[in-house]
Amino acid sequence: MAGLFQQVLPELSDQQATEAASMTIVLVGALWTHTHPAPAVRAVCTADPSLAFLLPSFTATLERSLTLFPAGLLFDSDR
Numbered sequence: 001m002a003g004l005f006q007q008v009l010p011e012l013s014d015q016q017a018t019e020a021a022s023m024t025i026v027l028v029g030a031l032w033t034h035t036h037p038a039p040a041v042r043a044v045c046t047a048d049p050s051l052a053f054l055l056p057s058f059t060a061t062l063e064r065s066l067t068l069f070p071a072g073l074l075f076d077s078d079r
Contacts, residue, residue: 001025009070016073023069031062 001021006012012020035058037045045051 005070009074011074012070016070016076020070020073024066027065027069028062031058031065035061 001024002014002017005017005020006014009017035056037055042055045055
């Protein structure tokens with residue numbers, strides 16, 4: 001997966017690409033759990049429109065995260 005990140009962003013160092021791959025694995029697990037809550041939680045969020053932000057789209061959120069995080073690594077002065 002790190003190699004794929006470097007194909008898309010060749011400016012990433014090996015360490016940055018590995019970090020992006022590792023964070024992606026964590027992010028997928030966390031987002032999947034967050035976007036697929038228990039039925040009771042989904043019912044409450046559906047019943048109260050002000051809570052809609054608690055049920056983001058898995059695909060859209062993952063796509064945005066995978067756009068922003070690796071690009072942000074390019075500006076990380078510690079790497």
